[in-house]
Amino acid sequence: MERGLLQLTKDTCKCRCAQPSSCPDPFIARTVMSGEMDKPLISRRLVDSDGSLAEVPKEAPKVGILGSGDFARSLATRLVGSGFSVVVGSRNPKRTAGLFPSLAQVTFQEEAVSSPEVIFVAVFREHYSSLCSLADQLAGKILVDVSNPTEKERLQHRQSNAEYLASLFPACTVVKAFNVISAWALQAGPRDGNRQVLICGDQLEAKHTVSEMARAMGFTPLDMGSLASAREVEAIPLRLLPSWKVPTLLALGLFVCFYAYNFIRDVLQPYIRKDENKFYKMPLSVVNTTLPCVAYVLLSLVYLPGVLAAALQLRRGTKYQRFPDWLDHWLQHRKQIGLLSFFFAMLHALYSFCLPLRRSHRYDLVNLAVKQVLANKSRLWVEEEVWRMEIYLSLGVLALGMLSLLAVTSIPSIANSLNWKEFSFVQSTLGFVALMLSTMHTLTYGWTRAFEENHYKFYLPPTFTLTLLLPCVIILAKGLFLLPCLSHRLTKIRRGWERDGAVKFMLPAGHTQGEKTSHV
Ligand code: NAP
Numbered sequence: 001m002e003r004g005l006l007q008l009t010k011d012t013c014k015c016r017c018a019q020p021s022s023c024p025d026p027f028i029a030r031t032v033m034s035g036e037m038d039k040p041l042i043s044r045r046l047v048d049s050d051g052s053l054a055e056v057p058k059e060a061p062k063v064g065i066l067g068s069g070d071f072a073r074s075l076a077t078r079l080v081g082s083g084f085s086v087v088v089g090s091r092n093p094k095r096t097a098g099l100f101p102s103l104a105q106v107t108f109q110e111e112a113v114s115s116p117e118v119i120f121v122a123v124f125r126e127h128y129s130s131l132c133s134l135a136d137q138l139a140g141k142i143l144v145d146v147s148n149p150t151e152k153e154r155l156q157h158r159q160s161n162a163e164y165l166a167s168l169f170p171a172c173t174v175v176k177a178f179n180v181i182s183a184w185a186l187q188a189g190p191r192d193g194n195r196q197v198l199i200c201g202d203q204l205e206a207k208h209t210v211s212e213m214a215r216a217m218g219f220t221p222l223d224m225g226s227l228a229s230a231r232e233v234e235a236i237p238l239r240l241l242p243s244w245k246v247p248t249l250l251a252l253g254l255f256v257c258f259y260a261y262n263f264i265r266d267v268l269q270p271y272i273r274k275d276e277n278k279f280y281k282m283p284l285s286v287v288n289t290t291l292p293c294v295a296y297v298l299l300s301l302v303y304l305p306g307v308l309a310a311a312l313q314l315r316r317g318t319k320y321q322r323f324p325d326w327l328d329h330w331l332q333h334r335k336q337i338g339l340l341s342f343f344f345a346m347l348h349a350l351y352s353f354c355l356p357l358r359r360s361h362r363y364d365l366v367n368l369a370v371k372q373v374l375a376n377k378s379r380l381w382v383e384e385e386v387w388r389m390e391i392y393l394s395l396g397v398l399a400l401g402m403l404s405l406l407a408v409t410s411i412p413s414i415a416n417s418l419n420w421k422e423f424s425f426v427q428s429t430l431g432f433v434a435l436m437l438s439t440m441h442t443l444t445y446g447w448t449r450a451f452e453e454n455h456y457k458f459y460l461p462p463t464f465t466l467t468l469l470l471p472c473v474i475i476l477a478k479g480l481f482l483l484p485c486l487s488h489r490l491t492k493i494r495r496g497w498e499r500d501g502a503v504k505f506m507l508p509a510g511h512t513q514g515e516k517t518s519h520v
Pocket of ligand 1: 069
């Protein structure tokens with residue numbers, strides 16, 4: 001069977017052409033054309049009176065599919081396109097036949113499972129028991145469970161869907177596969193979607209057969225072990241960006257806090273103290289004052305755990321003690337926090353471009369001009385302000401450019417093309433340069449405002465002074481770690497040195513001495 005499968009995928013497109021749609025082999029050329037997938041499906045010529053199809057190419061390995069829903073349709077399309085002969089088992093083949101590619105045979109369930117050795121079960125778990133009448137015909141065959149439970153079903157059942165199917169059909173070999181691939185990804189093909197197919201099952205040969213099928217369809221099989229892993233595999237499609245949850249909540253929390261702070265200072269204070277209506281600032285101006293604060297604090301939070309880890313290692317005098325869990329998690333989420341910082345910085349840049357487009361800004365400019373004329377002033381030019389603005393904008397653009405570089409190099413395909421030294425240079429050294437540039441951008445923005453009384457509204461300091469605290473601590477700490485006494489010690493610790501001067505390790509069992517001590 002396995003040889004047959006491999007043989008066939010090779011035979012169906014001997015030339016392995018880059019453009020299968022123009023393949024000299026008429027069978028392949030017909031089946032892989034994407035346009036063909038949408039065409040009406042079962043050619044009338046091939047449909048029997050009972051709705052089943054008459055003929056399929058003899059040499060193609062037959063694959064069965066139970067179910068005629070979305071997944072079954074996409075799977076049949078992909079299998080046919082990959083050179084397999086497909087037979088679909090439906091409770092009502094006449095009704096569903098028209099939905100399948102013309103080369104797929106659509107028939108009753110009993111007929112569909114009679115000849116193929118591999119049968120995909122594309123029905124929901126609650127309908128598995130309705131297939132029990134097919135148990136005799138299915139005996140000895142490979143059943144591929146593609147199902148995904150809902151969150152509720154997962155909590156409700158102790159057994160995974162695949163294990164449940166195996167318990168219903170003890171004479172079959174159940175393999176869990178393809179559940180992480182959506183019907184859309186199957187239809188679109190592996191060039192445009194997730195390529196990995198996670199496979200688990202108790203029988204090596206069956207897993208190998210399904211793996212080869214996945215490979216023939218252009219996917220990358222990944223062995224996940226025995227059928228007991230099915231529960232874990234079934235949980236994967238239920239996840240919603242698990243590593244992004246905490247960083248996103250953190251970013252949103254920071255945004256809400258800073259927005260509220262800026263709202264009190266820029267809108268509420270003028271309203272209460274001077275009876276000025278500045279509520280129009282809420283959608284754009286206050287948001288734009290908030291965005292850089294969030295971006296800047298998030299960027300600091302990328303580098304703070306590294307500083308804490310280094311301080312902890314110096315204090316403990318070893319790198320062989322685990323970090324506390326919270327620090328461990330924090331270190332693992334630095335990439336997501338960094339990308340969110342880039343996202344907020346980008347938004348800040350876009351919002352800043354919009355500031356001069358506001359009607360309020362135009363009114364302010366006209367009013368200023370009128371005031372100037374009335375005051376009989378010919379030229380308004382404050383040299384210091386001009387310089388401050390030029391430097392501040394330039395530093396902001398540089399910081400954003402550096403952050404873009406960090407974001408691009410965290411894309412897996414680009415990260416994979418860098419060696420460890422290059423990657424750590426970009427993420428660590430250039431990342432720190434981005435933090436320095438952002439700090440200078442903030443300092444030139446603030447200039448002398450932190451020392452002017454009129455900028456303390458409701459006794460609250462300007463927002464930029466708050467955001468500067470964390471990065472200044474980090475920059476100071478990084479500076480301290482560069483001092484020869486500390487940097488030398490830290491380098492030694494990271495190369496395995498311990499304060500007590502000894503690294504203890506066990507020799508392999510059977511050695512005459514139980515324990516040896518190495519002085520590093
Ligand atoms: P669907 O469109 O609702 O199709 C389910 C099919 O099950 C029906 O078309 C029906 O075909 C068949 N069926 C067999 N016995 C049945 C019964 N007693 N009652 C009702 N239907 C019965 O669902 P689907 O989206 O194709 O999903 C099918 C399986 O694939 C599910 O286990 C799902 O978790 C899994 N899956 C789906 C996707 C996806 O993107 N859709 C992705 C990964 C995994 P007949 O009426 O012709 O018998």
